[in-house]
Amino acid sequence: MKTNHISIIALFLCLLISCKETKQKPNSKILDSSVTSSITKGTSLLDKCINAHGGIQKWRSFTGISYNLEEDGETVYQLTNIKDRRAYLKSNDYEVGFDGKVAWAKPDASKIPGKSAAFYYNLDFYFLGVPFLLKDAGVVATDEGTSVINGKNYETLKITFGSEIGLSPEDVYYLYLNPETFRLEILTYSVSYFKKENAQINSAKTYSEYKEVQGIMMPTKLENFEWKDGKLGKSTKHIRLFSDIQFLNKIPDQSIFKAPEGSVTESIN
Template structure:
């Protein structure tokens, strides 16, 4: 009887060890499967991210809100940084985007001038530079530098894989200060309406920065004319206030499509 008891105990212990081993292997496999893939960014771009507070800090944030100061009425934007749901609140209209719709809700009888599908995240991408240049589906390459007022700014070209975003044919060039690695200029093409590749760059100069939760985000930027595919003269300035970054996600309810909204085509 004693021998039978010992045999059963041995079998039980072996079975428990085997189950524990299986669970450990399964847990390790699951962790490996869910681990985020390592991305390889150009060395200069990493230095730009670091000069603005670091990509790790940016990735820890879930919500971004800011107000763009405008003569005809300020525009307030809030974005879920993880799924890019967004609401843009203007004096006469509100535009939003969620996983199902891009929508336009009018506050009065004034017609919205423009295409909501083109407009809804346009300023967000300008504002969230340089960190949005770490998004998935981006192809990096070298770009020719530009010289402005005696300073030469090296460039990094950003293009997109087919099907990424509303205009995967767009190209961007980030130009950075060669000493501080702070972002200085953005060159970009517009293909949304023509659907054809363009080599003509438009330019925005990132003039002032503000520190929010450890990150350097733009406080003001200037649009420039283009002369010989280089910045020409300043034509407008955009100023941003009430900037908020949070590690807490915004309430999903604010992005839901209102019953009175039109769905953008």
């Protein structure tokens, strides 16, 4: 995943892309999100998607976000500073965080996904923060036109990253938006963090059970599905449920992000 962009991730991911499901328009526009602010609001597909979820100004008006994540019967509390991406996560078995320079885990990373604090600390935040985090510098959004998935039409966004962005800039995401509401419904992706040479898009997440939280539309259920030849396959039974989502104007205890004594740290380059 990535520091300072979804690295969703994230889930919240050297791709060999051959997306048969996508029909690219000859004149599709490539928009670097760092310059989209100079474009009339709502003209790009990414802007339409972000506006459908509450708007980038609303998202950026908050300092932090907290929520409880439930997966396989385990609950993890997660807190992220939206401004600088420092993070703190806590379950019954571990604590994980990012202090702005190093990721850390206590007592260690053996029980967390990927067994890496650097991989995990912003994984769920990144996936939950899409599409807003796609406005990070270095993110490139391409309007890929209309795709048909399992008989339903979607507006399609391809997301790539600058070579110096994050820990796995090879990642490529595809966002499939409801053509009427422009709300995100399906996200396909790869995980190139561990094995870049083998990375390919073979997984998909569905976004559902949206709830308005302080003016922002947030999905409360993310479910993983098999993905092959442009089709959504069977559920992998990997379901993440989000509750008690809160946007924060202030994070009172900034020390919570610091690596505690006895934790194992990983540098973020």
